[in-house]
Amino acid sequence: MNEFNTRLIKKVQTQSLTGVIYNQLEDMILTGVLKPGERINESRLSALLQVSRAPIREACRQLEKHGMVQIITRRGTFVANIEVSEVKELYDIRASLDALAAEKAAVYATAEDLDDFRQILMIMQDAIAADDAKEYFRANIIFHRTIVRISGNKNLDALIEGIYNKASLCRKTNLSLPERMSISYRQHRHIFKAIEAGNPMEASTQMKHHVIDARDALLNSLDSSDVKRDPGAGARLAQN
Amino acid sequence: MNEFNTRLIKKVQTQSLTGVIYNQLEDMILTGVLKPGERINESRLSALLQVSRAPIREACRQLEKHGMVQIITRRGTFVANIEVSEVKELYDIRASLDALAAEKAAVYATAEDLDDFRQILMIMQDAIAADDAKEYFRANIIFHRTIVRISGNKNLDALIEGIYNKASLCRKTNLSLPERMSISYRQHRHIFKAIEAGNPMEASTQMKHHVIDARDALLNSLDSSDVKRDPGAGARLAQN
DNA sequence: CTCCTCTAAACTGTCGACAGTTGACCGTAG
DNA sequence: CTACGGTCAACTGTCGACAGTTTAGAGGAG
Structure with missing residues (x-):
């Protein structure tokens, strides 16, 4: 070594x-x-x-x-020693920041941006059809990063990444929930629709709901099957 | 030296x-x-x-x-070299985070916490009566910190402070606007009322409105008294 | 046997020095 | 006069060493 x-x-x-x-x-x-x-x-x-x-x-x-x-x-x-309770708090913060990003994205999104979203959503659809959770997870990250990019708020990017990293320290949070893909997809679609319609309020609300929902699903699954090890380490993020 | x-x-x-x-x-x-x-x-x-x-x-x-x-x-x-446009973005972030803090504070505030708020509001009132902008500014900071503390979200504190520090780098943002004290006070009172009523949604909305409002007042005063940086700034700000 | 005290090992904070890289200045060619 | 290339000074990155502080453990008292 x-x-x-x-x-x-x-x-x-x-x-x-x-x-x-x-x-x-x-x-x-x-x-x-x-x-x-x-x-x-x-x-x-x-x-x-x-x-x-x-x-x-x-x-x-x-x-x-x-x-x-x-x-x-x-x-x-x-x-860093992350408790489950802290993960909950971190997701609250991320929900707020992502909601802000969605709000701004609804204002600034161009036609090309909307096309990007359509493409990402199609990838998600394919991933669901193929039952490929890993691929869906990747597309999910791109979806969220795209919104942050479109929002144009440069500080938002670093901030959200920091939150994300910290939450990842609680390794249990890295498991993916294949059964939630279709729910998640529907929510992404709602967010996209709001952005497409240029409705900041709605985009923000939908995004916040989406993140909180994902968090609760995650925490619930932790409650039920606690001592599970997670071999699917595909959750490591390619940052930048 | x-x-x-x-x-x-x-x-x-x-x-x-x-x-x-x-x-x-x-x-x-x-x-x-x-x-x-x-x-x-x-x-x-x-x-x-x-x-x-x-x-x-x-x-x-x-x-x-x-x-x-x-x-x-x-x-x-x-x-760090902070542009006015970046200050605008930073305030957007701070508005979101403070709104989250207010939302949670409305859930968790105890009777003693509410008493703290009443005391702070009284100090503000006195400061206004004495036309003491500096004292008002101090109370304002305590007001916001108190909300963050009550929210119980430990990460929020450091995050908001970082945002605040960064915005302070643009030295022009440090000027106080004495004529806005009474407006600001009224908004603080609305936030307090929402927290007192245990209404998270309302507290969050009021807080976000308050921070954005303070930001716009600040940027407008910069526009009128300083170099004309971005002519479109006023118009774009109006939409918030 | 338990608790407190004191001592020593271990580790972090700080220091001064050296080496590699960067940016700038100067000179030359077009 | 401008553009390109080379040389040089300055500064950051890295290094090994020393000093003060913390922690753990041995030894003694209750």
């Missing part, structure tokens, strides 16, 4: 060591190698990855900025 | 150098000593403040986390 890391580091060195370390740590957190609440030992990591502590410290600050760890002065950095 | 800084640093050393540097830089940015777009030179600062570059770097990362600077790899850290 050491040799592999060393090689990897050498290869991408043009991108700054800190960035590489950041990706490694993010991976280790999202895949559960580093468990919530666990402490990240700078010295040990620097020895393991064969780099000095400086880039590791920097990577940790970036992780904190993205909400994935918490840094306590003179105590260390700890992998 | 050097001596003063040194003494200050010594005095609070128990609280980590990075924290002291952070406060200094924040001050310098908010007071305009460091101007938007200006680059922060680590070496020069470390010489000026008589500390090594490490704590300065760390302070810069924290500033970035709070949205006050932007760090570009191998280029340096630059004081």
Whole structure:
């Protein structure tokens, strides 16, 4: 493992060591190698990855900025520990922000934007027909990102991504619910219709309802089948 | 100035150098000593403040986390440059988040919480009677923070503060509008009434309206008294 | 046996130094 | 006069070391 890391580091060195370390740590957190609440030992990591502590410290600050760890002065950095109750709160925030995005999108959407939506909705339909939850999930992310993009609010993007990352720390939240695809699709369609009609109020309301609904479905499924492990790790997001 | 800084640093050393540097830089940015777009030179600062570059770097990362600077790899850290158009977007976000807080506050507020509100509203009334804009402004902040606290959503607090900090970078946004105090007070009263009545929907709507209204007043006063940035701004704002 | 105290190991915060990269200035060619 | 290329200074990224603080564990008292 050491040799592999060393090689990897050498290869991408043009991108700054800190960035590489950041990706490694993010991976280790999202895949559960580093468990919530666990402490990240700078010295040990620097020895393991064969780099000095400086880039590791920097990577940790970036992780904190993205909400994935918490840094306590003179105590260390700890992998964020997300309770289910906090996931609930995070979804509330995301619902509000996504609703804002939908509201603005209904104002600014162009004809081409609407075509984009139609295409995404078609992909979703196909995914449902093929019972391909993974594909549907991908399209879902694109749908939401498209709305944020159209809204034109640059800060919204980073904010929502941060919320999303943090919620993802609760690994249980990454399971997909294939049986909800058709419900979700119908809601997406309502949102699209509101945007198409240029109705900000309606778009906002529908979006908020959609996100809260998804959250409740998720939490309910957690209640019923709690101790389930999630092998379908396709939930990792390709960000940017 | 050097001596003063040194003494200050010594005095609070128990609280980590990075924290002291952070406060200094924040001050310098908010007071305009460091101007938007200006680059922060680590070496020069470390010489000026008589500390090594490490704590300065760390302070810069924290500033970035709070949205006050932007760090570009191998280029340096630059004081965030906020356009008026971006302030508009930031207020949109804040309106959504504050509306969420008000919604939840209407659900969770206790009798003591309501008493807190009554007290704050009284302070506002007094400030208006004394024509004390500064005091009113202080009470206003407490009012909003109280709502966020009552909402019980821990992430909301940090998020809103970040938005607020970033908007404050546009120094023009820091002017107070004494003539709006009574309007603002009435709106606060409406929000309080909705929370008191346990009406989340109404509280949310009133809050959103309040923040957007404050924003428009602010931007309008900028339009009339300042350089004409965006001629279409007024028209576009009217639709909100 | 339990609780408190004190000591030592471990770890983070800070430091000064070096190396690689970036941006700018200067000179040359078209 | 302008555009392109090369050289150089400055600055950030990274490194290894030291100091102060925290935590854990050993030892003693109740």
